[in-house]
Amino acid sequence: MLKRKILLTLTLVIILIGIVFYGSLNGVTAESKTDEELYQDTLSFLEYLQTADYARAVEQFDEKVRAALPEKDFKELWNKITKDLGELISWGNFRTSEQAGYQITLLTCNFEKVNLDLQLAFNSEGKISGFHFLPTAPPEGYEYIPPDYVKKDQFLEQEISFGAPGWELPGLLSLPQREGPFPGVVLIHGSGPNDRDETIGPNKPFKDLAWGLASEGIVVLRYDKRTKVYASQIDPKNFTVQGEVIEDALLALDFLRQQEKVDPEKVFLLGHSLGGQLVPNIANQDKKVAGVIVLAGPTRPLHHLIPAQMKYIFSLDGEINPEEAKKLEEIKNGVQLIDERKLKEDEVATGLGGYAGYWYDLQERDPVSEALKLSCPLFILQGGRDYQVTLEDFQGWQQGLASQTQVTFQLYPQLNHLFIAGEGKSTPEEYQIGGHIEAEVIKDLASWILSLSR
Structure with missing residues (x-):
């Protein structure tokens, strides 16, 4: 525990x-x-x-x-x-x-x-x-073993580079080995300095997505996040998700549309976790995406998730000890300071970390309000065992978008935050055990994208 x-x-x-x-x-x-x-x-x-x-x-x-x-x-x-x-x-x-x-x-x-x-x-x-x-990276010699739904003879991969001058990012295109054009999708990471595979321990959920969807005739673009490639060049006092995520996502969409095998009218956007929270905003700035996919995207402000996550973990052993209670109170105080905007933008948010300006900016980006502005279809997926982005967030999407006929919701009761199957309460230890995105998720995503691409 x-x-x-x-x-x-x-x-x-x-x-x-x-x-x-x-x-x-x-x-x-x-x-x-x-x-x-x-x-x-x-x-x-x-x-x-x-x-x-x-x-x-x-x-x-x-x-x-x-x-x-x-x-x-x-x-x-x-x-x-x-x-x-x-x-x-x-x-x-x-x-x-x-x-x-x-x-x-x-x-x-x-x-x-x-x-x-x-x-x-x-x-x-x-x-x-x-x-x-x-x-810690997987041990030297660790080999990614593809899940059964991957058909390696159906696609190939191409190293690419794109981005703003001085901020170019390396990535990969997964390209079906048939005559196109094909629909395409750009993958947008969650929090932290993620690589192109969104590697977490031995798990590579974005590699699962890319290889699984490419096996079904969909071009996939994934890339290393700016905070991974240029971590030491980022000015933390002027750091928001516009520079962390959104600018590169918009350039990735443009890059994908220019590829010979891609139908530029059938380019989709998929975001996981923080990426899922931001993809409606990105789609509104882009104005051309064919559809938006949200995997475990929070509807609550990100800084509100942190105390909920901490309380969940502290409670797994059946009690919250005095030291843990003190830590929770410190985090809650930090949340209140952000909610009431009592910090200067260049002040560090006690208990949360990060400069207040980052949290203020993110707080103003309401994903449901952004989704209501979209005219393209949305597909919102949630794991029932996810303790990081929970059913409360999924219900936030359902309630906020109840009037929208172009939105599809799908709940997978046995899946965690990485859309990997398990039993009982989800814990952080699961992320250190190798697994793959469930085949049902790949099938549902591919069917949804292809149905909108005919």
Whole structure:
């Protein structure tokens, strides 16, 4: 049961640290360091944390990160992480890469209760310009085994790149191996710095969707999210979902329409979780989509989901202890500050993390109101075992769109937030067990898209 609580804390750390603690790196070109030098720099940073030498740890940050996270705040953050996840006891797998000219390191950190990957971004002066924790990647040699509904001889994949100048994103087109044109669909991620497969532990729901739909004669575009590719270049004080999600989604739709095998009049938009909340807004800005698909899209403001999720996890063992109750109260206070707009846009929302401006912007994007403006068909899908986006949200769609004849609703009682089947109460541990999107979901999606494409 403790592991469940740890994994929820991890989820919040991944989402919220990524929002708050990235410096802006525009216009800097990194000098090349050897992997050994980068490894030693990363180890030095971790050793300062292990020995509680926070002053020296903060000295490793560039000016922007140091201003956003001074020593006192960093000490408080690190103590909170280790309180929830246990002490950092060792580290292992080390990798390096470059993003937009900056040197990135990934080091697997072994806490007492869970393993995480620490990602650091180093600028040309050797200072840390961005950092966050990610779920530990599947072990080396892990192989994705396609579900039975995938017909690999029916499609091929093509590496692509698209996006605004300076923000180009890598991705994949899954293309049926028959003569087109075909309908197409763009996949929009949930919260956090997701890759093109929306990888969560060993699960790859967007890969399941892409390969499953391509097997049925539908072109699918999926891509790495801007917050994954350019995490260290994002200015957190001017960070909203318009730049995080919407701009790239609009460019992806345009890119897909230009593909030779795609019928430009039959391009659809599919969003999962936060993406599901935003796709009505994206469709209204685009004005040309043939249909909108919502997978587990919340109708409540995102910051209202966090205390509900925490309370659910804390209650799984049958009680909420005093420490958990205190944490819930802190989060609720943060929610109230956002609801009452009592924070300046560049202030951090206590209990929630992230700058208030991010939450204010998202709060104003009402998905049901946006959906009511659409003239195209909508397909709204929900897992009955989903504790992150719940039946309360699904009912919000049903009640808000009850008068709309072009909307289809589908509930899958046995599926969780990833649309993977299970039994009993859903828990964060499920996300660490390999599975696939249920075949029924792929069948329903393909039938709906193809019925509107004839």
